[in-house]
Amino acid sequence: MEIVFIRHGHGEHLIDYPHQLNKLHPGLTSRGISQIQTLRQELPIYDEDLVLVSPTKRTIETARILCPAKKIYVTPLVGPRMFPQNPDYPALVCDEIYTKEEVRVFDPECEVLDLGLDCWTEGINRMDQNVFEIYAGKLLDWCLGRAKRVIIISHDGTITNYRLLLGEKDLTRDDFLGEAGVFETKIFSH
Template sequence: MEIIFIRHGHGEHLVNYPHQLNMQHPGLTGRGLSQVRELRKRMPVHPEDLVLVSPTKRTIETAQILCEDSKLYATPLVGPRMFPQHPDLPAFGCDEIYPKEEVIQRYPQIEMLESGMEWRTEGINRMDQGDFETCAKQLLDWCLGQTKRLIMISHDGTITSYRLLLGEKDLTRSDFLGEAGVYETTYR
């Protein structure tokens, strides 16, 4: 299965970095919207693609621009994840995911992917590495049975965590994708 990881465009929480990282549910800025529109010209998303989106405003806005004709599935398993994990550091407000009921109410066109994981607002952000790997592998195995091409619209730390799970070595924060960045790989 081909996997295309896409990072959301420039978000409102980054306008006055780092002073707005506790902003709740930041959306895309004008710059972020432009970045995603430009990406759409270069990277078409097809109706048969499986599209997973993090249940945050900025990733959903990114998905809505990129994937007009594709079904979108929200799951906390692609939500924000701190990378590397620092249990002593607090989680940022910008990384809180929407409650499931709010996604259903705000975005009725998005389906909820029931992953077997309790839908909590902290999602996978602070999840133990072993638990994350177990859940993420189950998700990827399920996707493998559904599609030939998976598009995951997510966050820099989450994408880097999945890349490590898929076998890359020695990744650091310097390997983060830029805004509206794309990384392609395969999973068998």
């Protein structure tokens, strides 16, 4: 299975960095929209692709620009996740996820993906590493066999955590994709 990680475009919480990181549910800026429109011209998304999206406004907006007519699955299992994990770092308001109900109100066409795991309230941002790895493994297992290609629209920290889970070594914040960045990899089982 091929996995294509896509980082959302420039968000409203980054306009006056770092002073707006406590903005609740920031969306894409006009620059972010433009970045994703450009990406749409460069990265084909096919009917048979499975699209997973973080339950945040900026990632759902990214998905709707990239694949406006496609069914998207929204799950906290690809929601914001701090990287590196440090219990001394505060959680940021900009990384609060939508509830299932808020997702349905914001975009009624979204499919809320609930694998029966307890993560819709707090998300995965500060989740214990061992629990994150178990939950992320369950998501990857769910994906296997459903599609040959999975598109995951998420956040730098989350993408980096998944890349480590999938076997990459020695990743740092320098390996973040940045706005509208793309990283492709293949897995054969989990």
